[in-house]
Amino acid sequence: MLLGVSLVSSVIVGVIGFVSGRESLRAAAVDQLTTIRELRTGELERVFGGVQTGVTLDSRNLSAQNASIALNAAFEEAQSRPLSEAQRAELEAYYVDEFNAALSDRAGGTYAASAFIPESTAGQYLQYQYTSKAYRFPGGELDFDTALDAGDAGDGSPWSAARARYHDYFQRIIDASGYDDVLMLDTEGNVVYAAYSGPDLGMNVMTGPFKDSGLAQAYRDVMATNSVNALATTDYERYIPSLNVPAIWVVSPVGNSERITGALAVQIPIDIINDVLTGDERWKEQGLGDTGEVYIVGSDDLMRSTSRLLVEDPEAYAKLAVANGTPSDLVEREVEVGGTVLLQPVTTDSVRLAQQGKSGTTISRGYLGRDNITAYTPVDIDGLNWVAVARIDTEEAFAPVADFTRNLVISTLAILLAVSVLSMLLAQVFTRPVRRLSDAVRRVAGGDLTVQVPAGARDEFGDLGNAFNDMSSSLRIKQELIEQQRVENERLLHTLMPEAVAKRYQDGEETIAEVHQDVSVIFAELIGFDDFTESLSSDDEIAQLNALMRGFDEAAERTGVEKVRTLHGGYLASSGLIVPRVDNVRRAVEFATELRTVIERFNASNEASVELRAGIATGTVTSGLVGRTSLAYDLWGDAVNLAYRVRSVDGRPGIYVSQAVKDRLQDGVRIVSAGRIETAEGSETVWRVE
Template identity: 60%
Template structure:
């Protein structure tokens, strides 16, 4: 009987013996350990997950709903108060007297002959001051005379008031107190007498501006005397604004009880800053004489949504916020992320799919009103009149828990959103889960220790295996142990015999692997060098003819790396080097070595190639593409200079203990020198490379270098 047949017979016989035994020791231990582990898991899991996890989850949701409801109530109350105050101010006797007197004064100015110097002053002001400032802040173009009022009175008032504002950041307070145009008119007398009423309203009530209109739609008075002063809302440049529509709606009611609140719109007189208006007719129960419009600032709304930026104090933690969204899916308040860290906002917004131009503008103006789109499911449901909560993508593409609802404010089609990052919202749940898991691990550890103690009882049969193990350690792989008992220890003896057989097989595999290692060594260096290395030669080198060398150097990476952590620096450098390796593989070029800021490669060294020069130039050009893609992905401006030469080189092993295969010679030196002939990024080649590839690539002369005892022209690849 052959050895293989005998082995199979013994194996079958062993299976029959093992089949006769009852419940094995392994099975008994396994049942005991599983019983303890499962019982512990069921107890801890039932108590922990059923009674704790859901409660913590619901608590986080309920807290967010409460914050949303409280903030919605505060916003509603505040906007109702704004509307109520506007109604009271418009019925005030001072407002009525101001309206009557200013309307009469404006009408008198309207009857006067136009003054050419007024028109000339306005044309100069708009072309030299206001329009350049407006275009600089909006990026749009406007005509120099687009905002000059048509009326004589309007031009007169702007010439005496508005043109005084030459610095939009410094002159506003001066204009607020300057109510006398100095022309001796009845308008001047009324403005001087009652203008302080408007000034106090703006300062004490916190409005951005306050306007007074007559029944014809003329803006007859402005607290800040901006470019809207004197314009007509029905026919002038602001006729298509929300202010004009709200004015027409308020006047049409002919009631001083009417109050109209507008949504945010970009208000050109405020240099395109988003603005809300609250408008109420001026007069009494007998008649109205015009309307007052109060400009509500973005800061007023932001103070309500952010709680004066007290997010943490109000239970929103490190990432939570409340914001408003209009029917057009654009924010009506500012993002907390932008307020706290514009750089983080910019990065997350761009990564979240927001157009870079929008993100850049939001960062420039330090606000997201009418800029940041919010196209989430929560907004869609809230706009449909629903209230609720959801977990999913937020407006910057992150994962958030969101509570949403419509905002019940008459005249505004807004929704209110309260959100917090899911990781922070459910942090207590995660912490609790971690505690439960640690408890389970503790139980498993206890079970393991108990198992170790019990295992001592069953270790005696193992001792007979020790001697056999020592023989195997001494190199006797033919050792076999007798299989005595018919339980797991018998199986252990059988397994040991299998192991010995396996070791023999593995030794054979090791011998085969040595052959494979030999082949691998030849892929790292030429066969002749590998043969010398295995012999133990100390100085190993070979000369090679007709080899092309590429020496590439990164430009500006050190400056860019100064702002990075060591981990980020090596990560970005690895990205570039991987790209270089891929380009080398595609071009059929062999990498010689990688430097921190450079890359040395050759063509025709290991594998002789007829077109090694063309391949090297192609590879160098591809490196420029790798760097350009890296710059586009990371917003950097790193450059690359590459030099290419062809000729005789010497290769060999340097620093034998680290097995570094290197390349040197005239071709390497010249490739290194031509790459920096101008200092500019690009691919530079020697005269030799130019002569062999000028029919393939387009070159321009870049300079000269000293080489081979003379001057050699360096060419740059176009």
């Protein structure tokens, strides 16, 4: 006894400690991930807010206004500087040999020599003087320093003079903020200045090859407001002048309260977003362990940031991405460019919930096919429909739970071992008086009920001796057998009828019947079961029927429905009979729907075509015991009869309900008229649950 109590106590304490500790550790992991999500998302929103504010201020200051006026006038003057045939050929050669070749290597495809040459004379002139000379690709890669630091072309044009005056101002903006590019546009959509003198210099975003770009739309939006306070931010899109690299643009009008002279457009680099989300690629120091990350997804379900695993282990990333369904050519492209922006699709539950405007946490499969804990939320940045997801592999996140469990099991086993050894030692002391009873017990077991044992000392063992003298072991055994039989009989009786009815029957009542008001009755019939079991043996047939009935019983337990009796091809149940329920109609319909699901699973597992035809009615019923020698608990009354009749109103499988049931159903249940039947009160419509 002492050993048993000690062992049980130790186990109970261990179980309680395990449950409490496990839940605490799991909650801590989720809370930490949620905190990281909020920190990274908040930082991203602050960074973008700062960029947007900075662009607005930069576009309104005097330097930008003066630069816009000077560059606009210089661009207009350059319209009178047409290229010679030799210069035109040289510009086309630049595109063929330099830009188009680099673009094809980066993005694929082929491009005509004149595809990106501006239509305007001024645009062609500026591209010849600056783009073809500064925007070069030694070794196939753009020389950013050469492009940004390019000096005066020495052509003596007003545009070169304006550029020489204001280029340093824009260059300082790029150096201070880390922008990829800065453009100045006039009021007609001409790019009158580009910091890197790329192929967008001199282009017209309203009519040129970039007229359908996000940059062009952002320009139209801000210029349409006619307000210097306007601001537009584009989502990522591939930008050809940057060799098809994804680009974000922030655009704001340039001018003052009196007039607007153009617009300032700033290209935001991918690194700004990645640095915020990765903490400069210090995931582990940010609390994300070995597998965690925070990533951004757009409304098109494509990533707007770079996957951590692609950065740390491209080979492992490629294997997991392909295994999870990402096309292999797309994965090869991601590995080649070293990024997943506008490439990797993410259609996880977390992304879907966040796109619905929800924030929360979940455990689900991630975009690489591994089980993740995720914390998701929409991102609040003007102009961008993004969501943020912080994730970490469940295996890593719950590793402390596994360690805790292992240590707890070891500790509990050690305690159990110590208690067992101590109990054995104490047992040697405590059981000495008991051994004196051993011979007497064996003699009583042999039928000698006159045996007596010395009373001994006046302690517990003395009391035990006195008790033994007053009781024979054979009588105890008989009593135990009688009690066991009584319990078994009572258990069997409860399987045949409800506990309250069984008690009345045990108390001696012979006629037991009870009227119940407001009870829903379900009569379910199996269609096609005999055809399915026609080729089966009797044992297999009853095994399949029992499998279905077990599913029905489990459905009844889940929905709070009382089983009345089971037939070979049917099932009678009620809701609100034993336990009155105000929602008995809803439970009855849910139960019938559950039966349909059970049958569908049965059909799928056994390649069967069994169908359900169920009738549901509500009203007054009578329950009670039928018969004397062979007792049966049954249910009868108008509601039972009506449930039996409505199920076969049109002969098709389905769930059919009476008018009374239909009247009490909630709007969420879709029902249609199935026919009419005649009742004692007249004709009644029968409804079918879809």
